[in-house]
Amino acid sequence: MLARVEPPLIGGRASDLSGLVATTLGQGGAGSLAESSAAGVEQVLVRYEDTPRGLAALEHARVLADARGARLMVVAVAPHEVNHGGCAICRSTAGLYNRHMDEIAEEEISAAAAHVGVCDTVEFVVAKGGSFRRAIGELAIQRGARTVVLPAPRGGRLARLFGRDEAELTRRRSAAEVIVVDESS
Numbered sequence: 001m002l003a004r005v006e007p008p009l010i011g012g013r014a015s016d017l018s019g020l021v022a023t024t025l026g027q028g029g030a031g032s033l034a035e036s037s038a039a040g041v042e043q044v045l046v047r048y049e050d051t052p053r054g055l056a057a058l059e060h061a062r063v064l065a066d067a068r069g070a071r072l073m074v075v076a077v078a079p080h081e082v083n084h085g086g087c088a089i090c091r092s093t094a095g096l097y098n099r100h101m102d103e104i105a106e107e108e109i110s111a112a113a114a115h116v117g118v119c120d121t122v123e124f125v126v127a128k129g130g131s132f133r134r135a136i137g138e139l140a141i142q143r144g145a146r147t148v149v150l151p152a153p154r155g156g157r158l159a160r161l162f163g164r165d166e167a168e169l170t171r172r173r174s175a176a177e178v179i180v181v182d183e184s185s
Helices: 033-038 052-068 088-116 132-143 157-162 166-173
Strands: 003-005 021-027 043-047 071-078 122-128 147-151 177-181
Touching: 043 052, 043 132, 052 071, 052 088, 052 147, 052 177, 071 088, 071 132, 088 122, 122 132, 132 147, 132 166, 147 166, 166 177
Parallel strands: 043 071, 043 147, 071 122, 147 177
Antiparallel strands: 003 021, 021 122
């Protein structure tokens, strides 16, 4: 069942997620993670990708959430390109790219559900729009997650030279504890 998750009201107005749309794909039990954060239940957010690093992060987050008695929110991010400017070919290409990224994220979240299983304490979310870094930080703030678990960054020379540290950016964006898990952990 797909349900659009509306941004919470902050100071009497909707929070600005700058185009980020979080879609809940499946959740067991009564009440959402947003409701449980209001009730003071601890939440652990994990960014999932269908790689060995992503599986290690998912397993670490699951064990951590179980040990703390916390709710687990598994997030797959579908980054989007702006498709409301430029020529018709550019808009069309951006639209195709965005649809492709949505499909990949939905496949990843389905794979995560197969690994973890659907239960009362797990929510699966596809965050569409924006970038990986921004989406995780904004969801952590929006949902009140106290802990964010990220897969280790990809190696490689270009990533080290030009990449930005996702964990550090998430720490700056939210007050959550950020844990980076390598597949060997």
